[in-house]
Amino acid sequence: MNRSRQLRAAEIFDECCELDPAQRDARLAEVAIADAELKRDVEKLLEAHANAGSFLDEGAAAYASQEMAGSLEATLAGTRIGPYRLVRELGRGGMGVVYLAERSDDQFELQVALKLIQDRFHQEAFQMFQRERQLLANLKHPHIARLLDGGISNDDRPYLVMEYVNGQPIDEHCQNRDLSVQERIHLFLQACDAVEHAHQNLVVHRDLKPGNILVDREGGIKLLDFGIAKVIDPASSEDTTNTVAPRMTPRYASPEQVSGASVTTLADVYSLGVVLYELLTGRSPYGESTSSRVKLEHAITRGELPRASFMARAVLARSASGGNSGNDEAPSDSSHGMARRFLSLPGALRRDLDMILWRALAVESKDRYASARDFADDLRACLEHRPIRARAPSLRDVATRFARRNPVATLASLLAVLGLLAGFLISHRARLQEEIQRERAEELFRSSLELNTSLFTRYVDRIKELPGSSRLTVDMIQELVTSLELLHQQAPEDSTTAYQLGNAYFQLGDALSNPNRANLGDQQAGLVAYEKARHVAERLHAKAPDDERHPSLYALVLDRIGQWHLSRGEFDESMEVLRQAWSVLQDGPESDATSRVSKTILVRLGRVAGLRGNHTTALEYLQEALPRAQDRFAATRLLHDHLAVADTHLAITSCYLNLERYEDALTEMDVNVEIVESICAKDPDNAAFVSALAMGLEVRARAFRALEEPELAKDDLLRALDLLDELRMADPDNRQLLLLAANVTFGLGECNELSAESFDESDEDVRFSVEEARSWFEQCQQLCEEMIRRGAQSQEQEYVARCREKILRCDRRLRVLAESLDEPAQ
């Protein structure tokens, strides 16, 4: 391009940038008449303009740090620090730069790692540094890189000289060599031994992470930077404040380091736990929370980490569901491989490892292993199939640990305060009335109660969805009911208060006994609450049937009463109440709320019809409900409404199962599971969603079983079981979860029975399958007995009987098998 064309091209480019595409084409066509080549040049530039993306947007700043690092390094290489000559940079971290260095006054060649700290020291810090340095220099262990020397450079920066380790971080090493779980643990044990040795010598590492746990050329562990965190950041080690210096990543830090409490050797135990967890599952125990510091710190101090098995399954599930290849959160091949490997361990070993990690990663340091040695001992025990010390958490453990850490606990204390306020108001009412004018007192009383009510209402909705909140939800609603009853007494004609009261009774009934929500499993108390709600709602509805809130509340209450009868097998009573609900809705005004409730009633009617054996009628009800649910979701896009769509598919499935249309059932369940999975992905902490997923998987497994696909059924059931384990850890009183777990274990038993039938009779595999079936039935029986202890139900009694029968059958088969196995041996 000659110069004048260059300039013309720039001018035309400028012009074109201001024009819209049509005008631009016209302008370029005009240019082409005079100079076709000029047009092409401008077009190319416009194309480059369009394709340039973020080219140069970032500014040289992004490159500057790299380049400056290079230039700084170039200046320092060859520099002498004390008796050492810097050779080249090895790496840099939050505290400073590490160089490979040589001792320049020595006859023999000694290569060392020299860490030049970035901050200059104060005088007292320097003395502390000298003392600590001496202590560290005394630390001698084959798996600890020794501190050789240290001092202050000419420009007043402290430096430390350490044994130079030519090695690889433990996680990379395990990944590159593709080590087995057992090999990984053996390697990790060396690190535990080294940490134990240091602890014996009163040195805490404070910054254990894979990058500090190297594997050298000989395949042995070398721990770097022992005690350096304290030496370098003396201010931070003055026990209380700022223990995790802001420049360190807290990914491996213990809760006490993050919260700034005092740090002991137990902090290292925790960090070791995080490292092992990652080595075994391929993922951080904090999952995606590692993406931001704030989230991570929250996750660390909150605790309640998913069991390693659960995380491993999640890794597999995620990579199985594919996801977009561009997604950075998708697990890499290596973590996928690790997760698979971990899951393929024998069940007992895997459960032991879950327990061991659970113990090492306790939020409260006193709940952890008392030392790195105890941690290592348990790991050795589990590798050698000896019993481990970290016992399974009892429900009580879980409950107390939970109460300490869960946000629910914070809300519980709030509840106590509000309860006190209400109590104070009630008991001092009379005094208040005497002391202040009566009218004023009543006003004050009323407004305080109203405040109380609105606070409760707001928090109840929030906590309902937290796992483990059943008990608290009930307590809170009961408080709310007390406030509202008082208000209602004062002004019985006020329909808003009456409505709120009816609604509160209804919520209380749900929290006590609704089998589709987290609930306390108190059936009688639940019915009492529902009946109270019915009483209030009936009167409201009679008084003002045109208020659209009234028919929907009334119908919903009737729906729950119908459900209550249903759960006791009282189909006729249930049908009657539900029909009544339906007529309330048909007669009343139409609104969003009523159409939503109609859908609920239709689903319920379908269920009752199904249970009475009228599956075709049931299917009709449900197929009428489905589009309503879908419309609702299309309008709101709320996750709850999406879940309602999934629930309808679930109900339709149960009709198909009963009509023995198994292929149709499977199609419906695939839709259900897909929807619920997508909901869970959006809100993984929501207990209601996760339990819906467990339920969906359980029902889909039924379809698989019916289609004689026991292996596919088992996959779903095991996944459901893991989800349930997690949920039950947080919410041990929840009856719905117990029942679901019973269904799942029973299903697993039946799957194994089914696989036993598909093997050749003489095969050893048959015995395994039958044994496994037996143990699942046993677990199911235990779960049912547990439920019966909490209030016997006909359904569970029947279940227990079925389990016993199944167990007997397994025993018979095992005897037969044992005999046939013995025969050839004789």
Add this chain to the structure above:
Amino acid sequence: MDSRDITQSLARITAGDRQAIDLLFPAVYDELRRIAQRMMRREPANATLEATALVHEAYSALVDQTQARFESRAHFLSVASQALRRILIDAARRRSSLKRGGDRQRITLGGIHAGESESQKALDLLELDDRLRELQEDHPERARVVEMRFYGGMTHEEIAAVLGTTTRTVERYWAFARAWLFQQIEEGRSDPQRQRAPSSLQVVVS
């Protein structure tokens, strides 16, 4: 060169005396290098050297604030942009010659990898510099916009003040220069013949 001299040369530059730039340049260059190295030392790991922060720090270190107006500040920033460009190119050259020596192996320690970052792979500063020089021949003002914005982190208002034009023109200049450089570098990538001449590696600035 003390603060008064600097402020004076800045006044001359602002008044249109281009030769005064040569007087000011060495002082700015040294000051920027000093600040940058200190920043690197203080925070080597997550050093996001903000060009803007850098030049502003140099400005407050060198120039008597009470004397300076917006235009003269903008002119200072433009000199600083040139200096920063030079610093970065010098560093890149040194690094490049080191790399050719081939003794940089990838060693990890303390979890930090000494190696190339993604952004470096994505953009070769030395090549960009060569292309920018070519752009300078035909479109000196447009090239200066790149220098001030990309290296100096200056705003369009500041650049407009230096060039004595409107921000709208600055935007147009930037659009053109960016498209032009992008096109050249893309073409260079697909055509190895056109890659950076090795001669530019020979220049070593101490």
